[in-house]
Amino acid sequence: MVGLVGFAAVQFTSCxxxxxxxxxxxxxxxxxxxxxQARVEQLKKIFFNIPSPVEMASLIKDQGYTYEKKMLNxxxxxxxxxxxxxxxVNLGIYGADLSYASIFDQKQESMTYFAAxxxxxxxxxxxxxxxxxxxTKLAEYQDNRDSVLKIVTGAYADLNxxxxxxxxxxxxxxxxxxxxxxxxxxxxxxxxxxxxxxxRQRIGEQKMVLExxxxxxxxxNNKPALAEMKADLLEIQKELNKVEITAGKTTVSKAKDGxxxxxxxxxxxxxxxxxxxLNVLVKKIRSKYVA
Amino acid sequence: MKKLIASIxxxxxxxxxxxAQCRAFTKNxxxxxxxxxxxxxxxNAALFMEGDxxxxxxxFYGGKDYRLVVMAHPVLPEVEFEVLxxxxxxLYTNKTASNKNVFDFRMSSxxxxxxxxxxxxxxxxxxxQGCVTVVAGHKS
Numbered sequence: 001m002v003g004l005v006g007f008a009a010v011q012f013t014s015c016x017x018x019x020x021x022x023x024x025x026x027x028x029x030x031x032x033x034x035x036x037q038a039r040v041e042q043l044k045k046i047f048f049n050i051p052s053p054v055e056m057a058s059l060i061k062d063q064g065y066t067y068e069k070k071m072l073n074x075x076x077x078x079x080x081x082x083x084x085x086x087x088x089v090n091l092g093i094y095g096a097d098l099s100y101a102s103i104f105d106q107k108q109e110s111m112t113y114f115a116a117x118x119x120x121x122x123x124x125x126x127x128x129x130x131x132x133x134x135x136t137k138l139a140e141y142q143d144n145r146d147s148v149l150k151i152v153t154g155a156y157a158d159l160n161x162x163x164x165x166x167x168x169x170x171x172x173x174x175x176x177x178x179x180x181x182x183x184x185x186x187x188x189x190x191x192x193x194x195x196x197x198x199x200r201q202r203i204g205e206q207k208m209v210l211e212x213x214x215x216x217x218x219x220x221n222n223k224p225a226l227a228e229m230k231a232d233l234l235e236i237q238k239e240l241n242k243v244e245i246t247a248g249k250t251t252v253s254k255a256k257d258g259x260x261x262x263x264x265x266x267x268x269x270x271x272x273x274x275x276x277x278l279n280v281l282v283k284k285i286r287s288k289y290v291a
Numbered sequence: 292m293k294k295l296i297a298s299i300x301x302x303x304x305x306x307x308x309x310x311a312q313c314r315a316f317t318k319n320x321x322x323x324x325x326x327x328x329x330x331x332x333x334x335n336a337a338l339f340m341e342g343d344x345x346x347x348x349x350x351f352y353g354g355k356d357y358r359l360v361v362m363a364h365p366v367l368p369e370v371e372f373e374v375l376x377x378x379x380x381x382l383y384t385n386k387t388a389s390n391k392n393v394f395d396f397r398m399s400s401x402x403x404x405x406x407x408x409x410x411x412x413x414x415x416x417x418x419x420q421g422c423v424t425v426v427a428g429h430k431s
Contacts, residue, residue: 047425
């Protein structure tokens with residue numbers, strides 16, 4: 001039974017092996033099915049994807065806005081974070097701040113935020129991506145923004161991989177959630193400024209992203225470590241559900257430069273009162289974690 | 292029953308150990324294909340067996356250029372992948388592509404797309420397993 005289908009994360013079925021087990025060793029069939037099921041559950045937690053915070057930061061920069069340090073979580077807070085949940089969420093928050101600083105080519109700030117992230121990663125005994133050798137590399141390439149971005153996103157992807165491979169997938173989910181929350185917070189601050197139509201649109205589109213994130217949380221079967229963040233995300237979803245997203249049929253065409261172009265003309269409309277309520281709510285939730 | 296539990300435990304150990312090799316595979320063999328693109332920070336690599344099929348839901352933002360790289364370890368047959376919209380409308384398949392592992396595209400509007408990955412069944416007597424990685428990057 002080669003089959004498929006999964007959402008938010010992934011669903012797996014395995015099969016060619018089963019067929020052989022069935023015909024040659026019927027008694028092995030139950031074992032194989034149990035093992036497949038264990039593998040399916042494990043893989044569901046590994047395969048998951050939402051856009052990186054750097055994409056939100058990039059939009060802010062592209063709209064011509066300036067860097068505002070006061071919007072970020074101060075690096076001085078790093079020593080306050082105790083307990084795996086708060087540390088993991090703030091590791092994600094610092095990651096988003098680091099992406100934002102890197103996009104705006106803030107060399108010193110990028111180094112400072114990376115050092116704060118490294119401190120948290122060390123406190124959590126995470127040995128992946130964010131380490132001394134990456135800091136050295138970052139210092140070496142700090143004059144090249146593209147290289148800095150590559151190092152930063154690569155370090156967080158590797159950290160994510162390390163956590164998933166070492167059965168700390170819940171921690172990985174919290175890091176990703178922290179990053180998403182911070183990126184949303186940053187966009188919400190800029191949405192209050194003039195000419196922020198595209199930022200507002202991007203905020204509205206988070207309805208889709210959050211839907212994926214919450215479906216991912218479902219694969220953890222109410223793990224206590226994720227309970228608080230899940231409740232917070234559900235609160236945010238209540239507000240985001242007020243966003244209206246319209247879309248047509250997906251079309252595929254070739255642009256003049258030969259690149260395949262995909263789109264369905266989607267448009268997210270966020271009303272002023274929804275935006276305000278969302279801003280208040282995200283500020284409240286974020287301050288609980290960064291305090 | 293004890294044997295079954297032991298088998299599952301052993302399988303879990305083997306899976307974790309082998310999955311650890313997927314990180315190295317991703318770093319050394321997959322990521323070089325993302326040159327010129329900013330890597331997405333999510334990690335999607337795991338052990339697949341022949342015949343395995345997986346689906347990953349991804350959100351892509353409008354106005355951006357993306358690269359999707361899907362690769363399987365050479366121990367496995369060439370991986371097949373498709374990109375579909377959420378209504379299961381097929382938008383891309385690597386079956387007819389010259390580069391079987393890389394798909395470059397532009398999003399004119401923000402949309403969720405499904406990436407369906409399949410390791411073909413070679414119908415051999417041995418079931419092979421190896422790492423399969425899916426990574427996305429965007430142009431900054």
